[in-house]
Amino acid sequence: MTETAPIQSSAGRQTSSAEDGVIITFENVTKRFAGVTAVDNVNLQIREGEFFALLGPSGCGKTTLLRMLAGFETPTEGRILIDGKDIAALPPNKRPVNMVFQSYAVFPHMKVFDNVAYGLKMEGVDGGEIRRRVEEALELVKLDGYGQRMPDQLSGGQRQRVALARALVKRPRVLLLDEPLSALDAKLRDQMRSELTSLQEKVGITFIMVTHDQDEALAIASRCAVMNRGVLAQVATPADLYEFPNSRFVADFVGSVNMFEGVLDEDEPDHAVVRAPELAAPVYLDHGVTGARGSTVWVALRPEKIEMHKRNGGEPPKMEDAPAGTNVVPGTIRDIVYLGSETNFEIELEGGRRVKTFRSNLTRYDQEDFTWDEPVWLAWHACSPAVLLS
């Protein structure tokens, strides 16, 4: 698999990598477990004050990366720097990072207060100061007054807040969160999402979160790294990940996508054309692609970026930003899923390929516009498809 090549297929958008403000650097970090490579030569910089998300399917190495940062795993090769200093020699208890565990790991035999105070006691902070800072931390996570409770008297969400307070009270340089929302129910998860972002703004500490949930990453993080099979696939802001994926893997993993294999037919600085056998018309793009003519490429089209028009004998709709005969293909509606706010359609193209498209229900009657087995035109703008070289 080679979905990892960082080729910029989109309009040259690239996240700047300013050297200043970098707090964490992974340098050629590799981790092997008994011959299996969990993390493969990762190079990554995380900046002060970011809310950074490590996103990927389970087993992609994202948790291993986080645990190497915390000191629970040692890299097989490469270096990890915090504030420019190699931390290889530091055991977990000496590192300026703290972690919120997936299971929260709240000590079941200690009161909430003692849980939060634990890390401060280890630092040798004196009693009065501990009391003050613990109260402050509990207030920060809205658990004031819960200090004397035992963890088994708390709900899952409250236990997570204890874990948060316990880590934040140490004032770490970086806070690590391992799948912070995965154990919460749907409603609490939404609430916790916004609380995490506001908490991060309030304390101003760099947060690094591991998650397999792309919605969660897009919603919370200021920057994401997508990982696949131990390799960094793409590092970008949430919007760039979604709109300008650099590989089929990222396009497919983040959001929903229609992917067509094709051949690069024309490639000029101001436009490009891709012919895909499954599409009746060529795909016209309003920007150049850095690829050799005749090479295999993939066109990724997000469902919501496909327009649908009625086709009862009529002419194909004209897309003003693309030459006639491009970016419009005929099809037939095969499936309709009404979701309230929008309706999802599945359209069969002439070759038999099925394509997904979403349509917002702008009025209360929009859902009645189309019906099963209705012939339609599908059309898209020249700036909508992402062309992927890997």
Place this chain on the structure above:
Amino acid sequence: MEQTWRQAKAAFAAVSAPPIVWLLLFFLVPLAVVWAYSFGVNSGPVTIDFTGTFANYTRALEPLYVGIFWKSLIVATLTTLLCLIVGFPVALAIAFSSPKAKAWLLLLIMLPFWTNLLIRTFALIAVLRENGYVNAILEWMWTHASGLMTLVGLQPLGDFEPLTLLYNNTAVVIGLVYVHLPFMVLPLYSALDRMDRSLMEASLDLGAGHLRTIWSVVVPLAAPGVASGVLITFIPALGAYLTPDLLGGTDSQMIANVIERQFKRANDWPFGAALSFLLMYLTFIAVAVQALVQRRSERRG
């Protein structure tokens, strides 16, 4: 869930009658007879009258026997403590080793446990006796150290005096530790193996060192395992017969040896019965304490 016995009387009878009858006839009745004997007196060489006397128990309170009970308790406690000190790091190391190493190490700990107690004790004698291995190694070290000292111009050490490792109280404790160590390691291992690793990681993450983590997180959370390890080491050590008999000296008799003597040599069955019930009561107290610890930590977790 469970069904009441009324719903399936025939099945219940078929399942419950054999074990209950067996237990009653071949375990509870014998115990009851011994219990009855403990309130009786020898009225002839083979006849015992049930007089309901407490004389046997009063006699057990004589300093001689109280001393032996006390000594048995101390030996058993010491044994348990040593097993815990050695067993805890061993269990910790096994619980946190790779799955393959774990299986082998567990097997290595288990094997002696499956091996005959008498053979193990006998094997230990061969190692500990005056011309046994430990002394041979010590002698070798002694003579070489002595040679080395002459080499550098110092006075050579005197003649090697073999240590008396057998037939004393130390030998009994060593023997009991040797025999019971697997009993301690296994429950400790299973408690440590079940423990949520992230709790230890959280402690390290919050700045605690390893010893601190073990003391303030691992030990409290493994308390039920520690308690059951302590119990299943303490009980057999308290009632040990073979080890003090084979490894002990004249002053190393434990309570079980005294009981045996009452039944086999002194032929004072009522007194032996009283002693063995006292030993049983001590055992029950230990079980009750363990149950208490267990319940307390369960309520917490």
Place this chain on the structure above:
Amino acid sequence: MADEAPTAAATSPAPNRVKEKPGPLEYMRRWPLQLIVGLTLLFLYLPLITLMVFSFNTSRRNIVWQGFTTDWYVRAFNNESLLQAFINSLTIAFLCTIASVVLGALAAVMLWRFRFPGKTVVEGSLALPIVVPEICMGVAMLVFFARVMPWPTGLPWPLNLGAITIAHISFAFPFVATVVRARLASFNRELEEAAKDLGASEWRTFWDILVPHMQPGLIAGALLAFTLSLDDFVITFFTAGPDTITFPVKVYSMLRFSVTPEVNAASTILIVVTVILTAVGLNMQNQTPADKKA
């Protein structure tokens, strides 16, 4: 894997394969603990290995190695009473195992399946043989077979072993019950309901569904009962008569008089038997077709 990923260009040409530092919780890879584990294993095994090695020593005194011989094994095999004791031990262990597995399995099913008055009393009584010190149980058995139910003397072999066998079953079957009950706890009741739903009778459900599920527990219990019986000295010591000697009792009396390498040879045989039995038992347990969760 993404072996030709362009990022790989950054890797140094020959990645130095230094042994990485142990992770913080890999205690087995830290030398102090390795030392403790090593010394403990040495402590546990040195005596046993010494014993086995010196069963092949020509010297009568066990300390110096003089030469290899199998003489002591020949002598042990020619020692009529030692051989008889060995056979007795194996016979008793075999009988005890069968009876204990049946009684233990029944007891486990009873406690797992039924609610009945006095259940806690039965449960507590079943735990008693596990808890009560061996010496107390030995004494009780001595009294029982001397005064309450004297075992007839002069019975033909193996009936003369009856008293010892009964005593062994009494302390072994509660252990089996505990093991089997632990196994039953993981039984999914819906399997039983499914079998009945598909038309199986109570009895067929028991044999087709419950017994296969119990199987690993039954094997483990059998192994436990066998070794407990083979291992027991104290209780046997109190129930054995002059013509019903078991191997441990025989070895004990030999030790009392003189230690000859014969005892080493006989012990080595028993150790080997135990190791083989354990291996067979563990193998059987690993190969049971039942679910792998156990």
